[in-house]
Structure formats: structure tokens, C-alpha cells
Amino acid sequence: MPLTYRAAVLHAPQTPLAIETVAAAPLGPSDVLVRIKAAGLCHTDLEVIEGGLVYPMPIVLGHEAAGIVEDVGREAKGVRKGDHVVLSWNPHCGHCFYCDRSLPILCEGYLAEGPKARAFDGAAKARLADGRELGNLMFLGAFGEYCIVADQQAVPVPKDLPFEEACLIGCGIMTGVGAALNVAHIGPGDTALVIGCGAVGLAAVQGARLAGAETILAADLDDAKLALARTMGATHTVNARTGDVVEAARALTGGRGADVVLESAGSPIAFRTTVEAVRPGGEVIWLGKIDVTKDVSFRWGSLMAEKRIRRVSYGGARPARDFPFLARAALAGRLDLKRLISRRIALEEINGGFAALKAGETIRSVVLF
Secondary structure (H helix, E strand, C coil), X not given: CCCEEEEEEECCCXXXXXXXXXXXXXXXXXXXXXXXXXXXXXXXXXXXXHCXXXXXCCEECCCCEEEEEEEECCCCCCCCCCCEEEECCCCXXXXXXXXXXXXXXXXXXXXXXXXXXXXXXXXXXXXXXXXXXCEEHHHCCCCECEEEEEHHHEEECCCCCCHHHHHHHHHHHHHHHHHHHHHCCCCCCCEEEEECCCHHHHHHHHHHHHHCCCEEEEEECCHHHHHHHHHCCCCEXXXXXXXXXXXXXXXXXXXXXXXXXXXXXXXXXXXXXXXXXXXXXXXXXXXXXXXXXXXXXXXXXXXXXXXXXXECCCCCCCHHHHHHHHHHHHHCCCCCCHHHEEEEECHHHHHHHHHHHHCCCCCEEEEEC
């Protein structure tokens, strides 16, 4: 008999997720069956719900998760039954044009298969009760009691890290901390500006601290989020609703501007502000995103002076290396994951969780199983 389990299914954009019983497919040779213990609610999931990101329906969302390995395929490598794992949403082939150039986030197989809402091997890993194939978001589909993934997506981490904290590593933490440590060139004594203090921005604040930045300026529209940023390493804050972010950055640097600007607000104004606030020769990292059909305008002069601008999607992730490192940093008290969790909810409360996310009431809501 196939394994059956509960999952939150999206049947159409702009409709509530439905909690349904679904059936898992048999494991493929390199597959891993994970019992999900915690899954975070991310803006990318919300974009699919609202129709901004288009995927085949019905689909199980959820791409930031942690759990326990229940079973493995006969050829699965690097993971064993009983392992506690954080799941990665960026499987990659390892040998295409982009993988050969150390850009797994641009893997040709990953980009080709992702929009189909299938697993990395091209198969559907679950079905509805009526037999219809069920898609999964970003090769995971973690808003369910179980999830089938490729072996490379299940990364073992220390078992003493709580699942509700571990799951954050799989997306928001990896993106923000990774951008600061793996991508940006932040060194001791530098000034870093982080624009946007949601989950990714607060992770970037912590990453800048871990990288050795002496001054960290956090900018947001919400004083509560700015207060949280101070607890995580920000030395200065500015409310962009009432203050001037560019002037604040220049005031801290003798008029030059920040050495590195990490943007995670995802708005045209924020993107424009980054290149105004960074110093000549400095570096801008864009983490946020807007509708891909929209334009963003810049003052041409703000792009001059040898400034470096880079768009980053997953913090330069090498999950097998980075996830255990981040987990150990959390266990050692060098990385604060607990205070990023605003709400702990049951699967049945997931629609309310997304409503809170849309309203800006939470940093992260985490579904606990």
C-alpha cells in the first residue's frame, strides 16, 4: 500500500490551501523519504498563492523545511535513515555549462524542470485521492507530513538543533547569511548596510556580523523589526519612512557611503537606494525581487565610480558545506534563529499564517508537524 499523508494543496491561485490526504509515489533509486517536522512560510510561497509566480496546479508549496529521513532509495548517497536533515531547493546536475562554472543556481536541469513542478528526475512524487498527479514547489513541496526529494537535497545536520530552527536554514538563513559570507566581500572594519529587515534581511545582518563588519546599519519601515535587527548585530538603524537611508550611510562613513549594501526589501525604491548609498568602489548585493515584468529606474550617475552590483538568489549556497556550518553556528550561539520565529502553527492554520505574512505581521511562521 502506498504511504498516505496530509498535505496543504493549492488548487488554483487566489484560493485557500486545502488540507487533503495524498499518496506518495514509490521511491526512485536516488530518492529520500523525509518526515517533515517543521516548514517555514516564505514570500515565494505567497507569490504562488497570489498568482505572481505561475506553476501547474494542483501543487504542494513549501520549500524551507527540516525533518527526519524515513527511507532511502537503493542508490541514495550521503544520507541514512534516522538522519535529521535540512532540505535544499536547488538540486543540480553538477556537469552542465553553469555547474561547470560553479553556478549551481543556474543549473540547466534545475531551470528546465523547476517550472514543471516535478521532482528533479522529472517524476511526480505524490497523487491526490482521485489519482491526479500532484506538483511540488521548487523540487520540495514541504507543506505536508512527508516529502520525497533527491538525495542531494537532504543535508544531514546535528540532531540537537530544534527542527523549527533548522528549517530556516533551508531558505531564508542560507540566502541572507550566505550573501554576506559567500558572495559579498565584507571584511573587518567594514560598514555594511542592510535594507529590509524581514527573515532574509535579519539573516544578512547576522552574516555581516559574522564576516567581521564593524558598523552595520539596518534600514526598514517597521520600528519593531529594526529593534530586532539591533539584537542580531546591527549597530545603527534608520526607519526609511521617517529618515534618509543614504544620508545615514554617509554620516557613518565620513561621507563615502557603505562598503557593502545588502538589499532584501524587494521594492524599486530599495533597489534605487542601494546604488546611492554604496561608496565608490563598493559592492551592492540584491536579494529581494519584484514582478519580473516591471522596470526599475536609476540615476545614471549613481551607477558610476566602479561600483559592483550583483543579483543573488540563494546566498552562493553549497548546501552540503553550508547547512551544517550554519547549524553549528546556531548551536554555538553565533547565529540567532529562534527570534526569527514569530509564530508556530499547525498545518490547519496555514492560511492564517499566510494572511499574517501578507500583512507584514510576522518574520517567519513555522508549521510544526
